[in-house]
Amino acid sequence: SLNFFTAVFNRISARLQELSSCNEENPDYTDIELIQYINVDVVKLIKLINETVSKFRSLKKSAHQVLMVSLERAIWNWMDTYPDEFAEVQQKSNEELAKCSDTLFDILDQAADNKKCRASSWPLQIMLLILSPRVFEEILNADSGAPCSPKHSRKKSFIESVKRSISSHSTSKQLTEAAAVTCVKLCKASTYINKNSTNVAFTLVQNIINDLKALLFNPAKPFPRGQNTVVHDIDLMIDCFVSCFRIKPHNNEALKVCLNPHVPCTYHYVLVSSLYRIITQPRLSWWPQIDLVYSKSSELRSMFTDTLNKVTQGYISHTPLRMIQSLTMKSKDSAPKFKERSEEAPGYRALLLWMVRLIHADPMLMLNNQGKAG
Template structure:
């Protein structure tokens, strides 16, 4: 056989060697060990004459062994993930039970779930899909929907989002209302997980539309449109509907035309109702609030699209954005729902998105900077600027230098907020080296009070922390002095640095004190020092540094 059929003979020896490997054979005895050693010697001898055949056979064995090991570990890992998931889910949902550490536990657990889903998506998806299937036959009106809510915490790319949409389309109609609402809320958050973690994929959607994604999104749009029979339900689904519409670039173009197909009329009607509600003609405060949320989502999504790829979506944004800003940033009638944190997040998203869409139209920035505006507006502005600085993932997003023209107002805000926060804590009042613009609240509740209340002090502390973080993120934003002479520039820089120095020893505000130290370090970097007073940077550096050290030492002596 060796002489007449060398290939078959070599393969037979290799196969016998493969079968005797420890990963395949049971526990070896003396006989099998001897046989294995004999096979090794045979292979070595054969390789002298048929080297390529032996190497090829051994290579295939290695590939098979590697695949076996991978499968074993993959199955083992999947099993561990499935065991871990219930425990992670427990921590995600403990916030409902009033645990004092609930928010922290929830954030940590959701981070773990996100990481797990990156490499074990099928295990997580299986849990969600199984629960969806169970709920399609569940007769309880208040069924447990916790597993559905996992959608908002998992990592999804384009293909995984399509799977989620397909699964939802398949099962949505059979779900009870509580489960449908959970899906509606969670899917919208899953979309943002995709966009924020895979922005390039979303951008490509508008360069090369994906029919299968658009088909799923359109089907789900129609399903939730049918679900939205009442005002309350419409308010619940509008934010998801605008996202589903964004996933259909070609439909957005179609419904922008004068003549629209019958199958697309409900999308056009949806946008018309959105505009009416946003302008206050929807007949319901609930719809107006939902329209505001949906429009902010639209604006935010549009910033991930290069306007050259799809100008129609920007025309859609422009048709709504004026009414949106009038609704959210009206000082005489601030936008307010039951959840203030959600309002702030919505306003920040709006402000950041509007800046990215058109950085030169910053009228809304001026409204937020105005002395008479509510303190919430100031907080929203500062945190929006911080996000613009720290999150610039896409090439076409404008940089913060478009806002440098507002440095004077921001420094004034810092000085006034510092003064109020320290005054509220009962510490020494903030030192002012130069007169600064006043930035007092014009609210009646503060007019006749020399010292802020505890609630007001807490508000000032939050704003102050955000301002110090802003200085840390981009010192130039508060150092910039357009059209100012050297002495004025030096004076404003001195006041800024002295204010930060005063915060360092504040034991009642440890988080602000720590951030102030970080900001001071950044301000003392070479490129920042040059801005202290461009006319005389070295002299200014020594004067301000000496004064800051002196005042800090004096303050510690008083204590």
């Protein structure tokens, strides 16, 4: 709640202070995670970032991860709750926000002394750059030969590393996966910027979006990183799908992949969840509407019929067990208790449930007969 910000902020600040001086083996980070749930406007966001700047170097690496994830979540909450403030920052740079974002970026960069640390900090770093539009513009314009201040060399190197790691020529699996997460954040953030503006973020998005889609939506080489990250990977694919729809609504290769009846159930789940979000998320004025997908009603009806048949017949698919666990939200502890048949069926039940929700949200997605006889 906005009214309780001061009390919660003081609690977070006190816990950061304790963590910077304690030697607990398994410290409690619950108070730090509160950052993800508080209502922040731009003034309060600046306060949170400045607090992070002042405490970050004195914290252990285990606390770094919790703090980075929580602060990034706070930035997204701000963008969702106060999109007009974010739009204003993009049109006219907020110097105080840009300064603390710039400082924190450099602190994160200095702390990332190996691939694993870089992979953890990249998603927050791209968000901090987006909050510093003048710096971001200077770095990206340098690719065209424009001058770039030496003090931004770390940021320029960061952008080059992300672009290199998302490409098909990348040799580091860990950095490729980190770049995928980072590029999805970039694409998603760019959809919060008015598409009629000349913001340089759009230029970088166009540079990476094809490599990103090829990485995340390739049934011949699925992206999921491992059993422990399946839920996060599906969320990442949904974020990417929704962002691609908003960036290029008439040229959406991900839609074609996910509509293919022969791809694994996971892609259908991503499609249905993405369409549901497009319908139900409060819209910004420039976001395309769901009626652009009405022409795919026939394929969606076929998917619904096929899914319903598989559920009612107890159909056993070849969907990986780990994927079914994520779709049904089963814990790893409960998974071994089920035999193969009961592990497979819930995947399609989860998909069917989301399809019913989708039909309820917008019946025309299934009922439209555009271009069809009868």
